[in-house]
Amino acid sequence: MTLHPLPGSRITGGFWARRRAANRAAIPVGHQRLAEAGNLAALRIAAGETTGTAEGASFRDSDVYKWMEAAALEHAYSPDDALAGRLRELTRTIAAAQCEDGYLNSVIQARGEPRYARRWMSHEHYCAGHLFQAAVACARAGETGLLRVATRFADHLAATFGPDGWPELDGHPGAEMGLVELYRHTGETRYLALARHFVGSRGSGRASKPGFDPSHYADPAHYADRVPVREAATVEGHAVRAVYFGAGATDVAVETGDAGLLAALRGQYDAMRTRKQHVTGAVGSRWDGEAFGGADELPPDRAYAETCAAIGAVRWAWRLLLATGDPGYADQIELMLHNAVLPAVSLDGAGYFYVNTLHRRTGARADVQRSAAHGRRPWFHCACCPPNVMRTLAGLPDLLATGSRDGLEIHLYSPSSLRAGDFAVDVSTAYPWEGRIVVTVREAPDREVELALRIPEWASGSTVDGAVAAPGTYARVRRTFRPGKQVVLNLPLHARLLVSASRVDATRGCVAVARGPLVYALEKPDQEPDVVLEDIRLDPAAPLRAEHRAGLLDGVTVLHGSGTVTPGTPQRPFGSPEPPARPTDITLIPYYAWANRGPHPMRVWIPV
Amino acid sequence: MTLHPLPGSRITGGFWARRRAANRAAIPVGHQRLAEAGNLAALRIAAGETTGTAEGASFRDSDVYKWMEAAALEHAYSPDDALAGRLRELTRTIAAAQCEDGYLNSVIQARGEPRYARRWMSHEHYCAGHLFQAAVACARAGETGLLRVATRFADHLAATFGPDGWPELDGHPGAEMGLVELYRHTGETRYLALARHFVGSRGSGRASKPGFDPSHYADPAHYADRVPVREAATVEGHAVRAVYFGAGATDVAVETGDAGLLAALRGQYDAMRTRKQHVTGAVGSRWDGEAFGGADELPPDRAYAETCAAIGAVRWAWRLLLATGDPGYADQIELMLHNAVLPAVSLDGAGYFYVNTLHRRTGARADVQRSAAHGRRPWFHCACCPPNVMRTLAGLPDLLATGSRDGLEIHLYSPSSLRAGDFAVDVSTAYPWEGRIVVTVREAPDREVELALRIPEWASGSTVDGAVAAPGTYARVRRTFRPGKQVVLNLPLHARLLVSASRVDATRGCVAVARGPLVYALEKPDQEPDVVLEDIRLDPAAPLRAEHRAGLLDGVTVLHGSGTVTPGTPQRPFGSPEPPARPTDITLIPYYAWANRGPHPMRVWIPV
CATH class of the missing domain: 1.50.10.10 (Glycosyltransferase)
Known part of the structure; x- marks a missing residue:
């Protein structure tokens, strides 16, 4: 199509x-x-x-x-x-x-x-x-x-x-x-x-x-x-x-x-x-x-x-x-x-x-x-x-969207105003920080048209007007719309831990953290002082708590988790004891916002 | 010194x-x-x-x-x-x-x-x-x-x-x-x-x-x-x-x-x-x-x-x-x-x-x-x-060696003939395949001289004439030697599994295998057919058995181990189930000998 x-x-x-x-x-x-x-x-x-x-x-x-x-x-x-x-x-x-x-x-x-x-x-x-x-x-x-x-x-x-x-x-x-x-x-x-x-x-x-x-x-x-x-x-x-x-x-x-x-x-x-x-x-x-x-x-x-x-x-x-x-x-x-x-x-x-x-490692040139x-x-x-x-x-x-006489397909969610011929809608949302997206019909023809809303592959549990919508599809609402009619899409934005394809070597034993469409990163200023980022391990069983901070990095939702810090060890025999780890709090920021406080050490893939 | x-x-x-x-x-x-x-x-x-x-x-x-x-x-x-x-x-x-x-x-x-x-x-x-x-x-x-x-x-x-x-x-x-x-x-x-x-x-x-x-x-x-x-x-x-x-x-x-x-x-x-x-x-x-x-x-x-x-x-x-x-x-x-x-x-x-x-991955250009x-x-x-x-x-x-009027220091072990002034020795050994090294005095002065033998850092359990010698030192035998006198050094050549320094990202979750001075590698021709090397995981608890094969690669000692093959998976949520693994035999060759049977896939670092 x-x-x-x-x-x-x-x-x-x-x-x-x-x-x-x-x-x-x-x-x-x-x-x-x-x-x-x-x-x-x-x-x-x-x-x-x-x-x-x-x-x-x-x-x-x-x-x-x-x-x-x-x-x-x-x-x-x-x-x-x-x-x-x-x-x-x-x-x-x-x-x-x-x-x-x-x-x-x-x-x-x-x-x-x-x-x-x-x-x-x-x-x-x-x-x-x-x-x-x-x-x-x-x-x-x-x-x-x-x-x-x-x-x-x-x-x-x-x-x-x-x-x-x-x-x-x-x-x-x-x-x-x-x-x-x-x-x-x-x-x-x-x-x-x-x-x-x-x-x-x-x-x-x-x-x-x-x-x-x-x-x-x-x-x-x-x-x-x-x-x-x-x-x-x-x-x-x-x-x-x-x-x-x-x-x-x-x-x-x-x-x-x-x-x-x-x-x-x-x-x-x-x-x-x-x-x-x-x-x-x-x-x-x-x-x-x-x-x-x-x-x-x-x-x-x-x-x-x-x-x-x-x-x-x-x-x-x-x-x-x-x-x-x-x-x-x-x-x-x-x-x-x-x-x-x-x-x-x-x-x-x-x-x-x-x-x-x-x-970015510490001191890399x-x-x-x-x-x-x-x-x-x-x-x-x-x-x-x-x-x-x-x-x-x-x-x-x-x-943001495509469209025809038959309706509108919305691909990207932003506060926006969209029009396909005589069918016009307004979108309001705090996405990507929040997952609620409200589409309000501003103008509609007197015939059935379709409003297609992308449900991202990652968005399991999404609903459109309360009905479950399958990830990786367009949820399609076909009807004769009246101006003022609202369609409410909810995309659950829980933090997700991802592992690489198994044949990728460089990120083995690590996770990447994502929430909604955003990939997150560890950046040095948000961690405990004096911690070398390479020594941090994220506890994948610990919950990741979202907090929106309007004053940080032009407004971002950060994620708080926990993990451990293990002092660096040299090359050594497999199975030899590691130095004791101590617990640490971990804060992640959206990756796009890194390096806005100086070029600090940063990592997207985090060992677990 | x-x-x-x-x-x-x-x-x-x-x-x-x-x-x-x-x-x-x-x-x-x-x-x-x-x-x-x-x-x-x-x-x-x-x-x-x-x-x-x-x-x-x-x-x-x-x-x-x-x-x-x-x-x-x-x-x-x-x-x-x-x-x-x-x-x-x-x-x-x-x-x-x-x-x-x-x-x-x-x-x-x-x-x-x-x-x-x-x-x-x-x-x-x-x-x-x-x-x-x-x-x-x-x-x-x-x-x-x-x-x-x-x-x-x-x-x-x-x-x-x-x-x-x-x-x-x-x-x-x-x-x-x-x-x-x-x-x-x-x-x-x-x-x-x-x-x-x-x-x-x-x-x-x-x-x-x-x-x-x-x-x-x-x-x-x-x-x-x-x-x-x-x-x-x-x-x-x-x-x-x-x-x-x-x-x-x-x-x-x-x-x-x-x-x-x-x-x-x-x-x-x-x-x-x-x-x-x-x-x-x-x-x-x-x-x-x-x-x-x-x-x-x-x-x-x-x-x-x-x-x-x-x-x-x-x-x-x-x-x-x-x-x-x-x-x-x-x-x-x-x-x-x-x-x-x-x-x-x-x-x-x-x-x-x-x-x-x-x-070297399959098909890499x-x-x-x-x-x-x-x-x-x-x-x-x-x-x-x-x-x-x-x-x-x-x-x-x-x-191979250094020396002075005071004796000889042997750094590398090979069948060899070494002389420092009036002190001359012959070394016989099948090193690096075997760890027994025999130093025979061919000519010696009528005074005390020293024979210093390097004990590699990896060679714990080494002995010189039956006495334990510390790894990472020179074992020193000082005496008035007589021609024909033999000094016997034994360097235990068990296979070793090594892990990288903890801050190295690229080899996390992997081991390298070494035996004596040689680092080993997996090369495709030695594994089961149709196995993608990236899908192999070595069982670090299984013994690695050495076998000398005179007809292979101009004569090498190979190592036989075991592990599993897990079919490749794409990027996915952390913790999602993996496809079932099947057991496999693993054979390693000395890394130096790879790519002598065509440029096959090969890896030194092997996931565990």
Whole structure:
């Protein structure tokens, strides 16, 4: 059963409103960071507006496009003249920078480098994909100028890389999603055909660095290019590449009605979910190559878990949700948004993680840009993540629900106002802190429509208007609604202890704690002083008591439990006596809120 | 108590004789690989013997020097005209390649690149260090031609980088060990002074890549250059750099009588041993930056455990053993030789691991050069490891024992013939398969001398001539020996189960199995068919039975145990029932012998 996107959903308060407010405040700062980092200068040099040297990676235009998409989404949601002005100004520069034949890459143009000469790392198609998505977002916000730039670039790509063109592929997928978005907006079938061609061509080693290279640069797997997409059993290689490709290929499968391709992609997503996804929903296990590990290779401490990979996985899951109506994908979206995307941004919206570790030891060091040892950072040398967070939070209302003339499906619970044609509802809730969700009908047609409410897989004991609702389904209420009618959903939010898949080695003997959609973590400031986190063991039989603390970390529900502290021991014979343990109180905070009081030791997986 | 190296020790059979025979056969092949890989061409171009382009990294001369050291050690041990001929031919080329002022780097010269311009990666001093060690080894084998090249290069370095010279440091330590070796051989104190200066200068960020770089290239920690050596509490950064620096700094401490420096280095070694060393003795946890991880970051599956790091750590431990007489360092050497160096080479001597994983899952993929997924390889693009293994095995007899006029200290047990002046003994044993070691006096002076026998820390219940000997000490027999007198040492070789230090997360709930100096592993071919190794749990209460199998893996003692197989389960609520387990027989092989029947799944740490 396919679902239909629902534009115009509003978030009217609560958890996500706070996070989105911080994000909105960060968007103008993002423009300033792009200026400081030289992204805007490169475009202005290519446009002939200034002179100088374009510094940095050739894919930095994508940061600008992602920022524009974020700004356009915010401007569409809540008009903002300043943002609109920035968008127009940037559009003028970008249009001026574009080559006669439609090609556009400010850094390569400004440096006079040959086009497509370093396809495995230049990411020219990837940038194009972000341009297309930005252009459509701008057009939906009433700013249509960028669309012309986008279609000209797309026409150039279709002419150059279409089925009869140059066979090489860009090293970084991303163009596919953008091309399908542009096709949907313009109706131009050549864009869909090009996306389909890119998807079908991948898998024969045309994307990797030619010649010998001992590292991942010469490995087709790094580029999602080792196995044709229809034959791939799982995801591998560079995590962002892999999930962006999955999302774009799903777009192609949906728009071309390719059931075989869709089935293959569902299988790959499922293999990722069950064998290569951290408990937080984050994906990508390896720093080396920013890559997926093997199945069951899920180290909390060295999780790469790049922010952009989580964002790409959300986009992939969203497309699969629309294509199939399977609530498992909505569960995935909820899990990843709360525990893999949101941890990447500080509560004040001013700092970002590139890498989202699940475990920070005392005194651990690593590189300054990406390691949690140094806390969240205002921006990055390779700044893919911050504007990606911006556009994701700006676009969040679109993920709340889907709908059609037949009714509404609610996937994410937030105080919100939702409308599908002549059926409109208001949602009120203190979720994710409380599990009571009240849907009030504001406007209803004089015919039967359906209100479908997602019951998360974890939510056993849920009720809709008092009747038991099965986890992992949509509870469906079909009737002729009257305005004012309320439907009350109760999702029991008891704390849950989870253990890893048995073949995962890195978290053996540990539990993760979750409550509702939130994964929890131990952070040093909440424990007894002088305790080394690695010495704590949680008593799994002791109750975990929830307490909402409005003054802590912008308002969080913490969990109180108990356990023991055993002083550290060296390597020793099995069975030799341990030093005596002493009891300790344990307090857990939502994982997304960690590292907002300095970069303290933290762990998601806790030994029992 | 300082110990004194004992030249002239002979290995007369047994375990190491077989491994050294394979190594000796591999040495001429190594020369061929150096030719095929272009290392020799680069030298010949620089020498004006041929024309062409020097390919590859600027530190590839070091591969040649390490090979020469190996060949010289073998030639000295057992004269070989073919090897001597190769050494002379290479020496002529190298001498011709050397610049007028003593500088020498074939790749940089052949390419006309500026000297010392990319110090963080060009490794010109590191190459010099290997040249010095090769030159001394050649001279000891009667081939003195390379010594003149070495002293000319050392003189150039002393003039250019001495205390009044250029303050920048080479990115890769190694010169220090070579300079001290050259000082010992020539008596030239300027070489010791330069080594001392290099050691003292490190720790203020003069080795790293200047300017901004988001990766480890700009991080002084990568270069063992973040903290002055006297202030460092542990090792960090690139593992080979760190242990080579430790070894060279220990040389300086010993030769300058610097007790404070020696104490600091002992502390760093101990911090490495207790918090950053795998159970096999391997060091270096991270693929990213080929680096040490934080304390207790010891993932078996993603252990980098570079072969060269183990070799460097052996050299460091050897220097600390000589400096202190502490048998713990000899235990370390034995552990690392058997379980961190030896696993890097195939039983036939024809293939090498660069990275020594402690766990290979079914179907895991990674880069072709370094991943265990592809098995050992004949050579590498960056071929630091194979000739390093060659010189280590070639030089192994020198590590068996130390001695002086006062007697002999035996550190490693092998059938061997040892002599300290007028005191000579023969050792016979089937160690490491059996624990009985018989030392027969062949020649003895007419005065009291001491025979000191290392009792490993793991060897509780050991006896010397029937008397109990304490583990972790040297059992000392002091008397006026008569030729023919036998001293019988018994080291009980029962299988042992070990658990990690409690703060190590990656191996929680697992045991490693060891017997004598050998760490054992589960490898797929020895288990029941169709069992996934990750599903096996060892019963720690069941006995482990040793069986020597002469026909398996060039002769190994395997261990038979029992346990269960539990089918894999997905992530699930804590406490939910597991599928039923079935009993299984378990067979373990010595870890060093894995991957000699194809690159099968393997694990060192086994869940209980």
